[in-house]
Amino acid sequence: MKPLNEYREEFPSLKQKRNDKLPIYFDNACMTLKPQVVIDATLEYYTKYPACGERSTHWFAAQVDDGLAKSREAFRELIGAKSKNEIIFTKNTTESINLVAQSIKWRPKDVVLTTDKEHNSNLCPWQEMAKRGFCAKHRAIPSDSQSRFDLDNFQKILAEEAGNVRMVSLGHASNLDGSNIPSATIKEVVKLTKEQNPGAFVFLDAAQSVPHKKVDVLDLGVDFIAFSVHKMCGPTGVGVLYGRGEVLNSEMVIHPFIVGGGTVEDTYLLGHPQYFKPPHKFEAGLQNYAGIIAAGAAANFLLEAGPERIAEHERTLNVALTERLREFPELRILGPEDPEERSGILSFYLLKPATRFTDDEPDIDEKMDQRANIMIRKGTFCVHSWYHEHEKVFDQLWPGFRPTLFRASFYLYNTLEEIEVFADAMREILAELTDLPTLGGVDG
């Protein structure tokens, strides 16, 4: 096994320079960079065998079939699934969650539980089901004071809903602040949910966890997990939905909502279609073959690099940056105080009513990019609901205070040297903002 830092060499986008400086890519929670092996796999499909898969028997098609099977197997191995038939390829995490939400045979009193800081993709599909009357309601489990999953609050809601909980869908690692739900807690959630709600499911939105650490679906005992390949060195436009075999195979529980070519064994003008077994019944139409085959290359790349090593590396970077940012009293970090609980994500805001003097001036993220090629993210990170729920908290700092949130997120190719460059850039930028007042009596 080669040292983790040598994997950086395999990312061509990190070798280019602008203004004689290398890029510092800290936007990995949104999209990761692609190693040469993934680029090659994409190119190989289009160059050598750009045919359809799982339909034809010719020379080119056989290579596509082989690539698809290998990719499915790589993902099975990556998440510890029992069978590769439990791996369904989708477009992304969002589509995976929607697929489950729309495919479950709901009952009128069904209740869906999520945390109170879900990405819109693990919020809107469930809210939509309730709005359309497929299930009774969606409820959010309040996080604790450090924005961590609160098992006590979960148990309280479970008791209040008295056997009507049908789906517990949790963000495994938060894209907002990086906080993770520990494995032991997830196992407890699974146990309590199923004990008190026969027929209920536990779903993990694993978009920010599978790319960054070891996730073992059998050990956790969950029914579904979803993640996106573009967040784990793979191509855009490919997602994975894991569904426990017993669930996917049960016609009484789940039925595909997108049907047509590729999903059916036989059809008649009169009568119902006869569907394939999973995963094919959930993969309608011609698929993104280039993407799926390259996704397999990405999964193998991560298996080789080692998810545990990646997790440890990201924690090291987060601890280092947290330590450096402590020198800026006007800067607040979102989420748990302990950086080891924030995996590879560090989101922050400034205790200032404004982060620039005029509307036309570049904001912090733009200055980072323009001066040091540091790429970070600004915004609400698709967690608008969390932001709105915290408006009262922000009002306590100052009436109407709505912080601009920034997020730095790391991956296996980032380095401690990059953390130093980031911290130095931050010091320079904050020095320029000293004329802007700092809230709450904090000296800027």
Add this chain to the structure above:
Amino acid sequence: MVEEPVVIAYFKKLFANPADTRMGRIDGAEVEIKGELCPRKGKKDQVFLYGKMTDGRLSALKFMCALCDPHMFVAADILCILAVGRDKDGVSGLGEKEFNELLGGESPEGYEHFQRARELLVLGMLGQKKIA
């Protein structure tokens, strides 16, 4: 837009004296309106105005700025001072001279923001709740 020292000086003063600020909500306000007044560079700021009305005139006015630049804070604060005691027409008639007097200098950008906030207030006094 350029950074104007007179605006920054007022802005700093605004946050240095919390007791003397017009920032905040008014419970039971008859005028309550919010607007996105600086939609530059895709930025979605929000300005909230809360006013109490007595006999057709503003008897109290407060504001909140979310994700705004200093010009808007300053413009809204000055508006909150100038508009109290005025009816709708009186608010509409507030001009650059009055704005500059309270600002303590000239600021074309600041006045541009003031005009937007003033229009928002007039719409609020007409009963509107929100403008995009």
